[in-house]
Amino acid sequence: MTKNIASYLVLVLFTVIVLSVSFSSNDSIVDLSKYSTAGLELNYTVSLDEGIKDDILLSNDEDNEFSPFLGKSFVGFKEAIGFKESRGNYAIVNTFGYLGKYQFGTETLKMIGINNPEAFLKSPKLQEKAFIANAARNKWILRRDIKNFVGRRINGVLVTESGILAAxxxxGPGSVKTYLRSYGLDNFADGFGTTVQYYMKRFSGYDTSFVKPDRRAKAI
Known part of the structure; x- marks a missing residue:
């Protein structure tokens, strides 16, 4: 019995010595001052996305700024075009008389059922609908060209459906047909010098499967 108690005391004493040496070693001491949170704002919350609606027709960006985080989605496609055309300004009219975020001409608006340019400028929702209606109409007009040319390269630029629709x-779809069927020899440029080929390249690779070909597409 005495022998067992002595063995137990020796084991306890050895354990105490080991722990004492471990805690007294400078290499084992963690300097917590390096992890101080002094001066940091820790009491904050992130607002819930309660006000965000899943509406593909209308962007909720009140500042009209294009977000690059939309990626290659259809919403990313239309916002990228809107940013390029007008920096997302629904109320703008350029020097050639083109209107709104997507810079529509009045004749194009008439083809998709919009006959009141002033009302059009005042309605972001109508402008978003106009963009989709025009894309649907163009997709129907260019359906054969999309089938025949997507995946090919013209002047080194890969032809994609989104590039065709952006151009x-x-x-206009007529200029895109001419560009594709001339294999890039006839490269239309607008009043600012922007070409079909430039839009074909800049807006390449977006997912435009949301747009359904519609010969009679109307915004109203």
Missing amino acids: AHLA
Whole structure:
């Protein structure tokens, strides 16, 4: 019995010595001052996305700024075009008389059922609908060209459906047909010098499957 108690005391004494040496070693001491949170604002919350609606027709960006985080989605596609055309300004009229965020001409607006330019400028929702209606109409007009040319390269630029639709928004579907069927020899440029080929390249690779070809597409 005495022998067992002595063995136990020796084991306890050895353990105490080991722990004492471990805690007294400078290498084992963690300097917590390096992790101080003094001066940092820790009491904050992140607002919930309660006000964000899943509405593909209308951007909720009140500042009209294009967000690059939309990626290659359809919303990313239309916002990228809107930013390029007008920096997202729904109320702008340029020096050639083109209107709104997507810079529509009055004749194009008439084709998709909009006959009141002033009302059009005052309605962001109508402008978003106009963009989709025009894209649907262009997709129907260019359906054969999309089938025949997507995946090919013209002047080193890969032809994609979104590039075709963006170029059609810029220059009209007729100019895009001419560009594709001339294999880039006839490269229309608008009043500011922006070409079909430039839009074909800049807006390449977006997902425009949301847009359904519609010969009679109307915004109203």
